[in-house]
Amino acid sequence: MHPQYPAHWEADVVLSDGGTAHVRPIRPDDADMLRSFYSRLSAESIYFRYFGPRPRLTDKDVVWFTNVDYDNRVALIATIGTEMVAVVRYDRVQPRDHAEVAFLVEDAHQGRGVAAVLMEHLRAAARERGIKTFIADVLPGNHRMMGLFRQAGYTAQSQFEDGVVRMTLDLSSTETALEVRLAREHRAEARSIARLLTPESVAVIGASREPGGIGQTVLRNLLAADFTGPVYPVHRHVRAVAGVRAYRSVSAIDGEVDLAVLAVPAEGVLELVEECAEKGVKGLVVVSSGFGETGPEGRARQEELVRIARAYGIRVVGPNCLGIANTDPAVRLNATLAATLPGRGRVGFFSQSGALGTALLQRVAQRGMGISTFVSAGNRADVSGNDLLQYWEEDPATDVILLYLESIGNPRKFTRLARRISRSKPIVVVKSRGVPGGHRAPVLALPDTALSSLFAQAGVIRVDDLVQLFDVGQLLAHQPLPAGPRVGVVGNSDALTLLAEEACADAGLQPGVPVNLGARAGAAEFAAALRSVLPQVDAAVAIYMPPIPGDCREVAEALLEVARESGKPVLATFQGALGMPVELRVTDGPGDDSPQRGSIPSYPAPEEAVRALAHVVRYAQWRRQPPGTVPSVEGIDTAAAREIVAAALAGKDAAGEASGGGGAAGEGAVDRGAAGEGAVGRGAAGEGTVGRGAAVEEREIDATALLACYGIEVWPAYVAADAEEAVAAAERIGWPVVVKSADPEDARRAGTVRIGLTEPAGVRQAYADLAALLGPGTPLAVQRMAPQPSVPTVVGVTQDRYFGGVVTFGLGEVTARLLGDQAYRLAPLTAEDAAGLVRSVRAAPLLFGEYGYQAVAVEALEDLLVRVGLLADALPEVARMDLDQVLVGASGVAVLGARAVLRPVTALRPDVGPRRLS
Numbered sequence: 001m002h003p004q005y006p007a008h009w010e011a012d013v014v015l016s017d018g019g020t021a022h023v024r025p026i027r028p029d030d031a032d033m034l035r036s037f038y039s040r041l042s043a044e045s046i047y048f049r050y051f052g053p054r055p056r057l058t059d060k061d062v063v064w065f066t067n068v069d070y071d072n073r074v075a076l077i078a079t080i081g082t083e084m085v086a087v088v089r090y091d092r093v094q095p096r097d098h099a100e101v102a103f104l105v106e107d108a109h110q111g112r113g114v115a116a117v118l119m120e121h122l123r124a125a126a127r128e129r130g131i132k133t134f135i136a137d138v139l140p141g142n143h144r145m146m147g148l149f150r151q152a153g154y155t156a157q158s159q160f161e162d163g164v165v166r167m168t169l170d171l172s173s174t175e176t177a178l179e180v181r182l183a184r185e186h187r188a189e190a191r192s193i194a195r196l197l198t199p200e201s202v203a204v205i206g207a208s209r210e211p212g213g214i215g216q217t218v219l220r221n222l223l224a225a226d227f228t229g230p231v232y233p234v235h236r237h238v239r240a241v242a243g244v245r246a247y248r249s250v251s252a253i254d255g256e257v258d259l260a261v262l263a264v265p266a267e268g269v270l271e272l273v274e275e276c277a278e279k280g281v282k283g284l285v286v287v288s289s290g291f292g293e294t295g296p297e298g299r300a301r302q303e304e305l306v307r308i309a310r311a312y313g314i315r316v317v318g319p320n321c322l323g324i325a326n327t328d329p330a331v332r333l334n335a336t337l338a339a340t341l342p343g344r345g346r347v348g349f350f351s352q353s354g355a356l357g358t359a360l361l362q363r364v365a366q367r368g369m370g371i372s373t374f375v376s377a378g379n380r381a382d383v384s385g386n387d388l389l390q391y392w393e394e395d396p397a398t399d400v401i402l403l404y405l406e407s408i409g410n411p412r413k414f415t416r417l418a419r420r421i422s423r424s425k426p427i428v429v430v431k432s433r434g435v436p437g438g439h440r441a442p443v444l445a446l447p448d449t450a451l452s453s454l455f456a457q458a459g460v461i462r463v464d465d466l467v468q469l470f471d472v473g474q475l476l477a478h479q480p481l482p483a484g485p486r487v488g489v490v491g492n493s494d495a496l497t498l499l500a501e502e503a504c505a506d507a508g509l510q511p512g513v514p515v516n517l518g519a520r521a522g523a524a525e526f527a528a529a530l531r532s533v534l535p536q537v538d539a540a541v542a543i544y545m546p547p548i549p550g551d552c553r554e555v556a557e558a559l560l561e562v563a564r565e566s567g568k569p570v571l572a573t574f575q576g577a578l579g580m581p582v583e584l585r586v587t588d589g590p591g592d593d594s595p596q597r598g599s600i601p602s603y604p605a606p607e608e609a610v611r612a613l614a615h616v617v618r619y620a621q622w623r624r625q626p627p628g629t630v631p632s633v634e635g636i637d638t639a640a641a642r643e644i645v646a647a648a649l650a651g652k653d654a655a656g657e658a659s660g661g662g663g664a665a666g667e668g669a670v671d672r673g674a675a676g677e678g679a680v681g682r683g684a685a686g687e688g689t690v691g692r693g694a695a696v697e698e699r700e701i702d703a704t705a706l707l708a709c710y711g712i713e714v715w716p717a718y719v720a721a722d723a724e725e726a727v728a729a730a731e732r733i734g735w736p737v738v739v740k741s742a743d744p745e746d747a748r749r750a751g752t753v754r755i756g757l758t759e760p761a762g763v764r765q766a767y768a769d770l771a772a773l774l775g776p777g778t779p780l781a782v783q784r785m786a787p788q789p790s791v792p793t794v795v796g797v798t799q800d801r802y803f804g805g806v807v808t809f810g811l812g813e814v815t816a817r818l819l820g821d822q823a824y825r826l827a828p829l830t831a832e833d834a835a836g837l838v839r840s841v842r843a844a845p846l847l848f849g850e851y852g853y854q855a856v857a858v859e860a861l862e863d864l865l866v867r868v869g870l871l872a873d874a875l876p877e878v879a880r881m882d883l884d885q886v887l888v889g890a891s892g893v894a895v896l897g898a899r900a901v902l903r904p905v906t907a908l909r910p911d912v913g914p915r916r917l918s
Helices: 028-039 043-050 059-066 114-128 143-151 175-197 214-224 266-279 296-311 354-367 385-394 411-421 448-457 466-478 494-506 523-536 553-566 606-624 638-649 704-708 723-733 744-748 760-774 814-818 831-839 844-848 858-874
Strands: 011-014 020-025 073-080 083-093 098-105 133-138 156-161 164-170 202-205 231-234 259-262 283-286 315-317 323-326 333-336 344-351 371-376 400-405 427-431 486-491 539-544 570-574 680-682 688-690 699-702 717-720 737-741 753-757 780-784 790-800 804-811 822-826 878-889 893-895 898-902
Touching: 011 175, 020 114, 020 296, 028 059, 028 073, 028 083, 043 098, 073 114, 083 114, 098 114, 114 143, 114 175, 133 143, 143 164, 175 283, 175 315, 175 323, 175 371, 175 385, 202 214, 202 333, 214 231, 214 333, 259 266, 266 283, 266 296, 296 315, 344 354, 344 385, 344 466, 354 371, 354 466, 371 385, 385 400, 385 411, 400 466, 411 448, 427 448, 427 466, 448 804, 448 822, 448 831, 466 606, 486 494, 486 523, 486 606, 494 539, 494 606, 523 539, 523 553, 539 553, 539 606, 553 570, 570 606, 638 699, 638 704, 638 858, 638 898, 699 704, 704 898, 717 723, 723 737, 723 760, 723 780, 737 760, 753 760, 760 780, 790 844, 790 858, 804 814, 804 831, 804 858, 822 831, 831 844, 831 858, 844 858, 858 878, 858 893
Parallel strands: 098 133, 202 231, 202 259, 259 283, 283 315, 344 371, 344 400, 400 427, 486 539, 539 570
Antiparallel strands: 011 020, 020 073, 073 083, 083 098, 133 164, 156 164, 323 333, 323 371, 680 688, 699 898, 717 780, 737 753, 737 780, 790 804, 790 878, 804 822, 878 893, 878 898
C-alpha cells in the first residue's frame, strides 16, 4: 500500500454493464500507463477535457498529473488489467473547502459507468480532506459530463459565462444522492450476475477423457442439459471429450467464450485466469479445491485469484464450488457437478456449500419444486449471496429465494437488500453457526440470537435446518400468502387432525375445530368440508391418509379445485408423500410435469405442514406492515454529541454535568491505551472522515451528557460518603427517594436497592443495611424515586463492525437477565422497528397489563428506543452503551443510569461511502 493515502481509497468496483475495474489513487510510477492511456483518447475527448487540441502530454505534464499530495491535489484512476481506462481529479482552490474537478474516460469504455463510480470515490476522498464543494468548467457541448454531475444526486448549480458552463456541486449528503448510489450499485451487480447465468458459450477447462473426472462430469452435464450455445472442452493432450472437439487452450478456441469452468489442480488456476482474461471471458466458475479451505497458502492463492479476475473485469464463482445452473429454456445451463438438476420452477437457490450442493439439488428435485437458477459459491471468494439477491430481485422468473449461508460477507448490506426485496419476494435462510476456514467472512460480535432478530427485522424467514428450508420454500412457491393466523384442519384421521390442531396452537396459530371426515371419506366429502371451512379461516391443512392406499386422483383433483377457487393457501398431508406429488400439481397442459402456482404442497406429517405454515404466517404479517421510516424527533443535537465523543477520546472532560452531582460528564472515564493515526470518524453527514491525531483505544464515560444531546434525560444520582450526606441529598432531591449502590454492576444483583424512603430515619437505616451488605468502602448513592408501579427494563447499544449500530432491549428483572430474554434491532430504528423490539421479548406482556401488572407508557419507551437508535447510527465510536435501568411507568420513562464505552473507529463500515466489492 502506498504510504501517503489511506488503504480504503483503493477498491474493486462493478461497472454498469456488470464488468469490474480497480479504483486507486494515481502514483508517480503510473507515468507510462498515463501516456498509453492518453494515446488512446479521441481528439473529441481531449478537446472536451482541455478546451482545445492537445495531441500529447509533455514530460512536465506527466510529472504534474502523476505526482499529487493526496490532500490539496488528488487523482483517482480506474484500471482494467494492466491499462488505465479513466482518471478523475480535484485541485483545491480558495476558499479551501472548494476544489476544481475534472475527469477523462477512454472512448472504448465510455458508457460503462466508469466516471460515475470514480466520482463517488473522489467525492468521498474530498469529504475526508475537508472539501465541501466541487467546481467544474464544462464546454456546452459536453453533455456527458454535465449529465454525470446532474445525475449524481447532489445539489448542483450552473452558470454560463465566456462560452463555458461553470457547475457548482454541493458535496453534502442527500437522500437523492444515496438513492442514486444504491440504484447504480443494484443495476451493476444484477447485470454482473446475469452475465454469469446467461452465457452464450461455455468452455470447460480440464475436461479430460478420464471417466468420473470433474471436468468431464461438468462437460457431460452441460451436454445432457442441452445447453443452447456452443460448449468447448479444453485439454492440452486430447482431441475430443465426450464426442466434442477439444482445444489445447482457451486462446485456441475460434469463437467467443462467455463463461469458463475451471476443473484443474489449484496450482494451475492462476495462469489460466490470465489466459481467460486475454480471451475476453466474462465469468469464471472454479470448481477446483485447494484454496482458502486448505490454510494460509491456499488463502493466498485464493486472494490472488480474485485480484487477477477483478482486475480484468471477470466475476468468479467459487473456488471449491459445485457450479451454477439456469433452467431457462433459452439457456439450459447445467455447469455443475450434479447430474440431477431440478426442473423449471420459480425458486432461486444459493448454497455456499459445494459438498452439500449435490444433495441439496437432489432434495429439491425429489420434492418436484423446480428452480429458476442455482449458484453454489463454495469459498465465496467473489460472488456472494448479496450479488444473487440483487439479480433475483430483478429476475421475473424468480418468485422465491432460498439461501444456505455459512457466512455473510457484508451483513449490513445483506439486511438492507433483504428488507427491500422481502417486500415482494420472500427470502428463506438457513444460516449455520460456524464459518468454514475458506471463507472471506467477518467474525460477528453479536450472538446468534441477535442475528435471528436482525433477520426478522428485514423480513427474512430464518429456519433451523435444510428440511424446513424446502418445506417453507415449496409452500411459498406454490400457494398464496395467508391473510392471518386462523387455520382450518380437514382430515380423515382423528389422530392426525388432533396432532395438526395441537401443532397450530404450539406454533402461535389459531386453529379452528378440526373436521374429521372418517376413514372412508372421498372426493365429495373433502371438497364439501374444505369449502365450508375456508371462508372462516386464513389457511387450511388437508389430511388424507386412506386406510388402504389406492387411486386417489379424484381426492387430489377436488382439493386442487377448491384451493384454487378460494385464493387461500392449502397444505396437505397427502398419503404421507413429500414435496409436490403429481396428484397435487397444477400443470400447463399435457407433457408438462413442472408444478405451477396453485399446486398443493404435501408433507409427511401434519406437524411439518403446520411448522412451515407458521413461518409463512409470520412473514405475511411482516409484509402487511408498512415499511416505515425513521421518525423525525425533536431535541436532537448530533453535532454536540460528536464534540463530546471527540473530547472524551482525546482525553478531555466532556461538556455537561455528570450524574454524580456536579462533575464533568467525562468524570471517571477510563483510558484503555493509545491508538495510532488514521482513525476514521464520522463527518457532519455521518460519513467517514480520517482523523490524524492520536486517540485513546477505549474510554468509558458517564453517558448523561451524550444522551442529553438526543433528548434523553438521565436522572441524577448523588454519591454519599455517609448516612448524613445521604439524608442531605434526599432533602435536596425531594421525597420519596431510593438508596442504592453507585456501582452499575451492583444494579444487576437483587437486594442492592432500597426504595420508597420518605423520611430521614429510613434513609439512615437503608444506608446502614446496604453498607453492611456490600462491604465498607462501597459507594452508595441517593436518587429520586420513580413513580410506581413501573417495570424495569434495560436498553443498550452494541457497535458491530459489520452490522453497525445495534439497539438491544430487555426487561431488567433478574430472571429476565438470567434467561437472556433480549431482543435486537439494527439502527436507526423506524417507529415500527421500535414497536417490534418492545414486543419481541418473551416478557413483553408485563408491559401491557398482563399477569397482574399495570399497563405502562409503551409509547414513551418506543420514543426512547428511536432516539437511542439515532445515536447508535450517527456515533459509531459508541462501542457499547447501557441504559440500566430504564423504569417504564404509567406516564413515562425514567433512565436511572447510563454508561458508554467509546472507541475510535479505525475502519469504515462496508456499506459506508462509495460502491465497492467487499
